[in-house]
Amino acid sequence: MNQTPVNTEALHSDLRLKHLTLKYFFAFFSGISLFLFSISLPIYLHYVQGIEDQLIAQEETSVVAARQMIQREMYEQLHIFDMVVKSNILNAYINDNSLENQLRLEDFFKSISTSFHRFDQIRLLDNTGKEAIRVNLVKGEGVLVAADELQNKADRYYFKSVQQMPAGQIYVSPMDLNIENDVIELPHKPTLRISTRLYNEQGEAAGVFVINYLAKGMLERFRHLMTQRTNQQGMLLDSQGYWLSNHVRSNEWGADLGKPDHKFASFYPKAWPSIKANSSGILEIDSGIFRYKAIEPLNYLEDQPAHFRLEHHPTITKESFANTSWKLVIFIPREKINQRTFLYQPFGRALTALILVLVAVLSFFGASFLVQQKNAAQKEKQTRLILEKQANIDALTGINNRRSFYELAEKELKQAKRKNTPLAVLMLDADHFKKVNDTYGHAIGDLVLKYLANSIKTTLRDVDLSGRVGGEEFAVLLPQTPLQEALEIAERLRKALEACQVPLPEGDSISFTVSIGLAMLTIQEEQFDQLMNKADLALYQAKSQGRNRVEQAV
């Protein structure tokens, strides 16, 4: 079976080129990509920052609207409360708690309850904390609680907190879920208690006035404002970081419902200290950006809208400000920001992929071009080396030709002269070579010359130089070799050549001899030619004295 011969060298070279192309491709691709990346990264980060700023700016409307809504709501409750405290009906009762005054006050409480629809309880407690009058909001109606159902509230904070309070001051409690008979009322009733100590005309303490404000409406409006936004994560926190309003309802009222982990600090432990400590700001974390602002619902004296500018403001205790120190927190998740960025848009992704493909294509062509250039340069160098070698080597014998031998020998001669070291040259000539040609043919003559050259090479030392200087003439240069040693080498060479057997095609073999002329470099020779002439003369001597011998130049 015929098998196609496999050119392993070509295969090897092909593989090497492919490997090199791949190496350059990766170098180009990673280099260009890294370059593009390092240029575009700061620009891209700046661009993302711009998107973040834009998103935060969009939130400002919601922040201002929510803050104003809560402040206005609280402002209204406090003024209704103040109006009742200052009313003639209430003052008539605390100065004279006659039945008539009591009935008028009860009616007044009922009509306030029914009209405003937001006060879960309106109460008057006596100085011992016992409820004197209580009106509950039941299904939208103010309903008077029967005398035998009235309770003592002396131990409740809204009573205790106002005990030392001077006239005209108002206490506002923290917001919590209303508890009735020790159980949290369902559905939940987020409640703020507003109370004040009453004084009669003689300046004597005359009980405590309390209203339970139902904050559900306010919280629902807050939730509505937050859900109007594209990103619905808007929350209201109390001073402890518990949620009064959260987009996930089950997270609300953690403290009241016995779920202490359901607070902001547990969900965002890194963000909370900074949000708690500052009244307003922007905070970036891995998962997104917070925009937060203190709400301070009672602080409508500062930053107030036009319609808040009234001459009269109720005086609110310091404790009340602390109780209602709330924070509005808006969260913009990272995905929302990312979704707006160029790289997340299909066009952006497609363009990035296209650029990468272009870089890959460019890198491939660049790498191929470079490898081709390199390969061509290498081939050219190889060809040049081969040609150079061919120009210096004798085609038949594979040793230095005359020109190359003379060139190298000239250098050796100069070095020997400079270093003052001995230098010997041998001229060899095959004996009766014409006869070899004539007897066996020119081809066998060539074969003999090949054997002759090869024997010279194998007999000599590495430092020695040999060359074919004529048809059947050879020369040998022996650097750093004194006369005696040169004679020994010449003799050894002669014997080696004499012993050499050249096989003939028919099976026989022939041998041959050489005559050798030896010359030593002296101060007289300046050029190698001169030394060669001396050796040539010695060779002539050897020929004329019978051949197959070594003669030394005189």
Ligand SMILES: Nc1nc2c(ncn2[C@@H]2O[C@H](COP(=O)(O)OP(=O)(O)OP(=O)(O)O)[C@@H](O)[C@H]2O)c(=O)[nH]1
């Ligand atoms: N085959 C072959 N013969 C060559 C080559 N170069 C020279 N010759 C032959 O070498 C022979 C040299 O002959 P001569 O100069 O007469 O000397 P010789 O026969 O060797 O005799 P002596 O040198 O006197 O011993 C000639 O016949 C050349 O043709 C070559 O490259 N190949």
